[in-house]
Amino acid sequence: MDTATRTRLAAEQLASKLPALLAAADRVASTVAQGVHGRRRAGQGETFWQFRRYMPGDTIDRIDWRQTAKSAHVYVRETEWEAAQTVYLWLDRSPSMDWASDKRLPRKQERAELLLLALAALLARGGERVALLGTGAPPAHGKFAVNRLAELMLTLPQVSGGLPRTQRLPRHAGCALFGDFLAPLDEINARVKSIAGAGVRGHLVHIIDPAEAGLPYSGRTRFEGLEDDGALLVSRVESVREDYLAAFESHVAGLRDLARGYGWVYHQHRTDRGPELPLMSLWLALAEGPGR
Numbered sequence: 001m002d003t004a005t006r007t008r009l010a011a012e013q014l015a016s017k018l019p020a021l022l023a024a025a026d027r028v029a030s031t032v033a034q035g036v037h038g039r040r041r042a043g044q045g046e047t048f049w050q051f052r053r054y055m056p057g058d059t060i061d062r063i064d065w066r067q068t069a070k071s072a073h074v075y076v077r078e079t080e081w082e083a084a085q086t087v088y089l090w091l092d093r094s095p096s097m098d099w100a101s102d103k104r105l106p107r108k109q110e111r112a113e114l115l116l117l118a119l120a121a122l123l124a125r126g127g128e129r130v131a132l133l134g135t136g137a138p139p140a141h142g143k144f145a146v147n148r149l150a151e152l153m154l155t156l157p158q159v160s161g162g163l164p165r166t167q168r169l170p171r172h173a174g175c176a177l178f179g180d181f182l183a184p185l186d187e188i189n190a191r192v193k194s195i196a197g198a199g200v201r202g203h204l205v206h207i208i209d210p211a212e213a214g215l216p217y218s219g220r221t222r223f224e225g226l227e228d229d230g231a232l233l234v235s236r237v238e239s240v241r242e243d244y245l246a247a248f249e250s251h252v253a254g255l256r257d258l259a260r261g262y263g264w265v266y267h268q269h270r271t272d273r274g275p276e277l278p279l280m281s282l283w284l285a286l287a288e289g290p291g292r
Helices: 003-035 065-069 080-084 108-125 142-154 185-196 210-214 238-261 276-287
Strands: 048-053 075-079 086-091 129-132 174-179 201-208 221-224 231-234 265-270
Touching: 003 108, 003 142, 003 276, 065 075, 086 108, 108 129, 108 142, 108 174, 108 201, 108 276, 129 142, 174 185, 174 276, 185 201, 185 238, 201 210, 201 238, 201 276, 210 238, 238 265, 265 276
Parallel strands: 086 129, 086 174, 174 201, 201 265
Antiparallel strands: 048 075, 221 231
16 A cells, blocks of 8 residues: 555544544533533733734734734734633643553543543633644634644644643643643653643643553453553452552542642543543633633
8 A cells, every 4th residue: 555545544534533523522512511601701801912823713803904014914912811711732642542441431542532622612612712732733712723623633643651742831821631641740740840830720631441540350461561661461460459559549649739739630530431520620620710
């Protein structure tokens, strides 16, 4: 099979997945939206924040004609309040996310995609702007932004390590990171520190397969690594379960403490449970962010 054919087949596979994912995310978002009374909203701010390029969905009255006249592009003017309404989303695309302990369960990546996109839909309905970290695409709003974010999300390459890049976000922005956070806590802390440094209010959305939380296996079991970390043969899983669960709970406690240290919020979601409750929790927590 030549390169052109492989590229076309990959594109068709992505395109076939997109409508179903968007529909599922919209259903979950609609369910959550009916269960809350909306987010508290402040009035438009007046303090200038920045110019940015015009995007589909912007109204003509937002265009700054003086700035536009100086360039070959059309620019709009943003205020501090508008900056506070920008939420940056990140999706863990490490190999460990591409796993489920049971074929009846969604893979961790599938559930993370659904939650991220449903949250983006809720934010867009509330007039917020969203962006997907790691793509370089600017924040956008409206249905166009959700569709574009979904397209970008499905084309993200798989990357070992499962951590966002070190970067600095705009002051007062919001941020939600979706992943299994299996990396060492000091590495996670370094990345979160770089993002939280400008007063960004963030959320760690910890996606867990039920087998990771309970180690339900017994007897002689071979565990295959998903990120070039080899295999482990355990002659009797029962003999290590207690130590494993203690280590798992310690890691979870570390994630909670890490988030709390930056004024962030830790959310935990198991893939054997429905997505509506964690999405509502995340949505309401974002409503309590700065500028509200």
